[in-house]
Amino acid sequence: MDFSSINPILLLASLMVAATPIILAAAGELIVERAGVLNLGVEGMMITGAITGFIATVTTGSPWIGFAAAAVGGAGLSLLFGFLTQFLLSNQVATGLALTLFGLGLSALLGQGYNGIKAPEFPKIDIPVISDIPVLGPILFSHDPMVYVGLGLIAGIWYFLKYSRAGLVLRAVGENHEAAHALGYHVIRIRILAIMFGGACAGLGGAYISLVRVPQWTDGMTAGAGWIALAIVVFASWRPWRLLIGAYLFGGVTVLQLNLQAAGIAIPVEYLAMSPYIATILVLVLMSAGRAPGSLGKIFHASR
Amino acid sequence: MTDTLLELRGLTKAYPGVVANSDVSFTIGMGEVHALMGENGAGKSTLVKTIYGLVRPDTGSMMLNGAVYEPSEPRAARASGVAMVFQHFSLFDALNVAENIALGMENPPAMGDLAARIREVSDQYGLPLDPDRIVGDLSAGERQRVEIIRCLLQDPKLLIMDEPTSVLTPQEVEILFKTLNILRAEGTSILYISHKLEEIRTLCEHATILRHGKVVGNCDPRQTSARDMAEMMVGASLHVPEKAPHEAGEVVLSIRGLSAPAPHQFGTALKNISVDVREGEVLGIGGVAGNGQDELVAALSGEMKTAAGMVVIDGREIGRLGPNERRAAGLCAAPEERNGHAAAPDMSLTENALMTGAVRKNLVKNGLLDWPAAKAFAEEVIKAFDVRTPGPANAARSLSGGNLQKFVIGREIMQKPRVLVINQPTWGVDAAAAASIRQAILDLAVSGTAVVCISQDLDELREISDRFAALNEGKLTPPRRAKGLTIDEIGLMLGGAHDMEVAHVDA
Numbered sequence: 020m021d022f023s024s025i026n027p028i029l030l031l032a033s034l035m036v037a038a039t040p041i042i043l044a045a046a047g048e049l050i051v052e053r054a055g056v057l058n059l060g061v062e063g064m065m066i067t068g069a070i071t072g073f074i075a076t077v078t079t080g081s082p083w084i085g086f087a088a089a090a091v092g093g094a095g096l097s098l099l100f101g102f103l104t105q106f107l108l109s110n111q112v113a114t115g116l117a118l119t120l121f122g123l124g125l126s127a128l129l130g131q132g133y134n135g136i137k138a139p140e141f142p143k144i145d146i147p148v149i150s151d152i153p154v155l156g157p158i159l160f161s162h163d164p165m166v167y168v169g170l171g172l173i174a175g176i177w178y179f180l181k182y183s184r185a186g187l188v189l190r191a192v193g194e195n196h197e198a199a200h201a202l203g204y205h206v207i208r209i210r211i212l213a214i215m216f217g218g219a220c221a222g223l224g225g226a227y228i229s230l231v232r233v234p235q236w237t238d239g240m241t242a243g244a245g246w247i248a249l250a251i252v253v254f255a256s257w258r259p260w261r262l263l264i265g266a267y268l269f270g271g272v273t274v275l276q277l278n279l280q281a282a283g284i285a286i287p288v289e290y291l292a293m294s295p296y297i298a299t300i301l302v303l304v305l306m307s308a309g310r311a312p313g314s315l316g317k318i319f320h321a322s323r
Numbered sequence: 324m325t326d327t328l329l330e331l332r333g334l335t336k337a338y339p340g341v342v343a344n345s346d347v348s349f350t351i352g353m354g355e356v357h358a359l360m361g362e363n364g365a366g367k368s369t370l371v372k373t374i375y376g377l378v379r380p381d382t383g384s385m386m387l388n389g390a391v392y393e394p395s396e397p398r399a400a401r402a403s404g405v406a407m408v409f410q411h412f413s414l415f416d417a418l419n420v421a422e423n424i425a426l427g428m429e430n431p432p433a434m435g436d437l438a439a440r441i442r443e444v445s446d447q448y449g450l451p452l453d454p455d456r457i458v459g460d461l462s463a464g465e466r467q468r469v470e471i472i473r474c475l476l477q478d479p480k481l482l483i484m485d486e487p488t489s490v491l492t493p494q495e496v497e498i499l500f501k502t503l504n505i506l507r508a509e510g511t512s513i514l515y516i517s518h519k520l521e522e523i524r525t526l527c528e529h530a531t532i533l534r535h536g537k538v539v540g541n542c543d544p545r546q547t548s549a550r551d552m553a554e555m556m557v558g559a560s561l562h563v564p565e566k567a568p569h570e571a572g573e574v575v576l577s578i579r580g581l582s583a584p585a586p587h588q589f590g591t592a593l594k595n596i597s598v599d600v601r602e603g604e605v606l607g608i609g610g611v612a613g614n615g616q617d618e619l620v621a622a623l624s625g626e627m628k629t630a631a632g633m634v635v636i637d638g639r640e641i642g643r644l645g646p647n648e649r650r651a652a653g654l655c656a657a658p659e660e661r662n663g664h665a666a667a668p669d670m671s672l673t674e675n676a677l678m679t680g681a682v683r684k685n686l687v688k689n690g691l692l693d694w695p696a697a698k699a700f701a702e703e704v705i706k707a708f709d710v711r712t713p714g715p716a717n718a719a720r721s722l723s724g725g726n727l728q729k730f731v732i733g734r735e736i737m738q739k740p741r742v743l744v745i746n747q748p749t750w751g752v753d754a755a756a757a758a759s760i761r762q763a764i765l766d767l768a769v770s771g772t773a774v775v776c777i778s779q780d781l782d783e784l785r786e787i788s789d790r791f792a793a794l795n796e797g798k799l800t801p802p803r804r805a806k807g808l809t810i811d812e813i814g815l816m817l818g819g820a821h822d823m824e825v826a827h828v829d830a
Binding site: 184187188190191194195197198199201202203204310312313 | 376377396397398401409413414415416417418422425426427431588
């Protein structure tokens, strides 16, 4: 056992990277659920984003185009969910599960011929001056741009929900869709937009895995990140900053247990591998006090 | 009455299988309080939704202030000066008062300014309201104030009120009427929907009566008797329930120091409720919604268990027993919400009859369902209570509100319980069906059953109760003889007006 091989600065820096795909996907799902829709297809939208982003990056050589393609891919798949649940009034739980299975299959099909290729590198940006600060510099200010996009997204969603008119309408639709309809808000239109936003964010999260974290394509490579994102949204009581804490906690314990494994600690690997899930759920359960949006998962039909 | 504000010409709206409005025409003058009356299903809701832009008429037109008025959505209606207070409040429990009000406005000011405006307007019209409170914590009367102030902030020319008093105490009704009179004096027209005739007679100067989607009459309510108006609404003469004289017998149901915590966040805790109910007696329990009615029914029916000695039937402690064991002991219950609580909407009437009747009617033999007996029981209920349905195989959902209510109440009454607990027996039921349900309850009491009837309809309670008690924030007042109790006394028992004050502007 050799703990000296664990570098705390590197550990914290890689925590931010490990948490980013979950932050992106969970931020999108938070908006979807605040609008009253339960989309369990996050995993499917993530992996679809992972492969569309990967293909676009390999084809064009630009990771930026790749991320854009991932957002479009995720949003496109989410539209399928939106159409089924909002217009055909299908059950959201069943449709979401089907979306995950469909996304996993679709991505494997699209990804044939892309296995084993390495994606062009997505350069880190060293923010001038502040990235040279000892300790803090490498931890906080020396990452690729998507890490900051994720943080910006959380801040933006918080501001949007708390201060903007559109955010208030979105919360109203999620809280009581009958009342929102009676006041003349377009429940289905708002929900479709929220679902697409959620799909785009999940796509970005998936592409972050295939383009930055790994970075290459393997079938099923999101490996449950979408499910963790879903769980974090619930345990964070549908609040953006708590969601960030949950994602960092999960990312942190993931990175730590990998380091501990590498250091050869005498705990069976299986326990280490389950530790991030247990730690995240435990902490968020202890913190959680919120209440789900009133209309979450309910089918809306303007017939009354 | 001066000039015409809104004119409806030949409005017709048909839905598959039913004509909701057929050639409806009338006018509302400026500063007029106009009543729209009719039974459930007479087409009142469709008509006001048309005026508010939620429904588009098939034919016909509307004129507002002499110009063609065709609102495509509620926003357009609000922009034209039409505002509406909904029957089932269109409020968001998890949001605060200011946010709720902002959602109903076209161009709300910044939250800080809005809060100040809310305080100002609520003060002006005598409807005090704190903009920062979460709506889920408010009483029904306070929630209605939120809706009204939301409308008033937009200076409406026409205010539509759909059954506004159904959840208010008499004192709160009085204050609401004062507010409405101020509005009328300021020149605002009010379209007032109700089937409470006395209210219409005190408030309104013109009434239009709808039946089966058609205008069947116009009158000046101040000059017309309540009975005449009721008969215009129903289209037949009304039967008033009567109770055969009889003596109350021994105590059947004893509630002793019943206390229970609130079952959920917006629920009410029950606080030390004690009362006895005798054979042949109807105990009426009044109270504004959300003061513990649902919790009391749950504690009596067995959905919510309590300490054993808190609920006693014929000397037997049943507080810890579940609903089926209580049915075996002789206690049947019919909760308020018929779709989803009293009945399973997508199951047939036979299945619904089986669900509560299994124990007392022996519909289960050796662990297997006795379908022929269940069907016979359902048919018996349908026949005895004149439930209009093609047969017991129909889903509960397919019945109209009144018919399903007759079935649900009938199902319990036909089991000949020792104690019957009912919540809101005639809520949303038309006058003819309500009269027959009340008569059935009285007949059951005469046969020796102890009845606990919880209702928000005070006229109903005065009609059928022997003794009256009120629920207020989970506490029950001592019961008083119902005979001779005035509406003012009842109002005080209900807790009076919850921090309401009379408007202090003279406009």
